[in-house]
Amino acid sequence: MRESHNASEASHNATEASRNATEASHNATEASRNATEKLKVDMDITTPNTQISHNLGLTIAGFLGLCLAFWRMRRYSQETKVKEEGHITDRFIQASKQLGSEHITVRVAAINSLWRIAVDSPKQDDKRAVLDVLCAFIRSYQPPVKSTPGKGKAPLYGPADVQTALTYMGTRLQELQFRQDKCGYVFDLHGAQLAKSDWTGFKMSHVNLRGADLRKAKFSGAALRGADLSSVDLSEARLGEANLSGANLSSADLSGANLSETVLNSADLSSADLSGAKLTRADLSNAVLSSADLKEAVLSGANLSGAKLTRADLRSANLSAAKLTRADLRGTDLSAAKLTRAVLSSADLSSADLSSADLSSADLSSADLSSADLSSANLSGAVLNSADLLMADLSGAELWLATFIGTNISGADFTDAENLGQDQLDLACWDGVDPPTLPPGMRCPANYCRWDPDTQQVVSIETPAVIAPCPKELEDEDSA
Incomplete structure (x- = not known):
């Protein structure tokens, strides 16, 4: 009621000011008209010099009258503006008090x-x-906490x-009409308790949610580009189709979260917990996932090209048909992961653990697999052309229809490899120094090559002057 009365009073004052200004303008116009009529009468009874003097005087008087009217209008306008600003201040103070x-x-x-x-x-x-x-x-805001048997908190709302x-x-x-970018404004919501909050369709740039509780929150279709979500609890949150490009999610808890088709390109997810998360067809291109926990996460069809996944835990993760071109997977644990039809061309998988992984029909062309553990992996139909398998462990691997055209197999271990044919090996190459370990009855290829760390490619070399005995088991048999 008070706000309505104040608004009515402000409107009445503005109307009064306008009426006064109009009256002043009317008076000035009337004075100018009277002066003109008097000038016409005087012109018949005065000399030319006297007429000029009268004309000049009346003109000055009319000008001064107009100036006075303008000054009054401006003064009334300023007074009205001051009253309006004071009214806004009163409203702001009153509303702020009511928040408590x-x-x-x-x-x-x-x-x-x-x-x-x-x-x-x-x-x-x-x-x-x-x-x-x-x-x-x-x-x-602090949510109510009620102790219940076996639980730390009551259901959140x-x-x-x-x-x-x-x-x-x-x-x-x-x-x-707030010029946020110009003034560099940041929505400061760090540490906020916002479990189960609804952010569906929100468009907020420059928001600080560091350390906030956003468990089970809804972010479907939201745009929070560049947001600070570091150390945030987003477990079981719904982030499908959200845009979080460039966001900082380092050390965030995203376990069990739904990030299907979420845009996370160039986002920082280092040390984040994404175990059991659903990232189907998510865009993680050039994202940082170093040391992230992605155990049993679903990344089928996801775009991870150029992503950094060094030392990440991807055990039993589903990466079928995922795109990992030029991804950095050094030292990554991909044991028992599903990588069927995945594209890993030019990826760095050196020292990665791919034991028992399903890489059937995967594209590993030009990939760096040096010292990688591929034991018992399923590589049937996989493309390993021009890949580097230097010192890689392929013992017990399934290699039916796998291709090794121009593949560096120096020092690789093919012990007990299944369905490996001589025709496959003949297309591979080695450096002549570190012979591969091959199944009985198989011979080394007559092609020589090495891995060039500068170009990250396998390059052909001339036949070495001295060639080590190949394969290794032949040397062992001879010595025996």
């Missing part, structure tokens, strides 16, 4: 009032002040007042 009410309906009304103030005020500082208050209000504030900032920011 114990009644949720009062708090929601206060949030609505604050947003209306931000819309009404032409000042960028006022808009920023409202956003600061709303962010502080969201950060101050998202309060209506906090959700209202979030929705305003996430979906209606354009109403404010």
